[in-house]
Amino acid sequence: MPTASFKDGLLGEIKNLRAFAISLSGSVSLADDLVQEALLRAWSNSEKFQPGTSLRAWLFTILRNIYYSNYRKRAREVQDSDGFYARRLTVPGDQESHLDLEDFRRALTRLPAEQREVLTLIGASGLSYEEAAVICEVGIGTIKSRLSRARSKLAELLALDNASGAPAERKVRRAG
């Protein structure tokens, strides 16, 4: 029987786990199924968690395994009709380098899952290269190269690949 503190640990990680799941699957409803399954699996395998190690990384590993073994195909079908939350938020930045969150999310879904997950793990969930390498079952070098490719691809998709780092001009100043 898992301890109360294990349960509290899980409770504390659900939001992060869900954010990772949404980022990975590109779908809120798929993500919720994933989180539910991951929590069940974590609960029944609680004795395998080593105290003192990162619970977040452990949970992400579980969720990721479920995703790749059961959900990846479904994700393709669902994505279009049921994507991220639609948000018209502008990402803060200096005036010439702001990005629209929805544009960003659309670009994110166009990355290969292997790149998207690395980007999410390192760039957003606060995990280390080492932890990401363990989660993804690859070496640190692979993590770094996926990260680099992910960033380049995003820059390309978002038309950021010009000198200013701003989205392409055509979009900003169409009304002339």
Added chain:
Amino acid sequence: MNGTRKNANAAPDLAAPDPKALEAIGRALEAHYADLVQAPLPEKFVELLARLEAGDRASEPQGSGDANG
């Protein structure tokens, strides 16, 4: 385990797009994730854990398989 974990968020020296583009991507990624983390959590997860703790499992987890230690 090694005790050194550098959490340097400093500019990565990867062969990459230009620094401004990287910065914009980094910010967008953080905003994307923060927005998800801040989203209200469906009740069902808290309820699920409460049920698990109470011992009556709603669905039987498949305990077989691929665990590596």
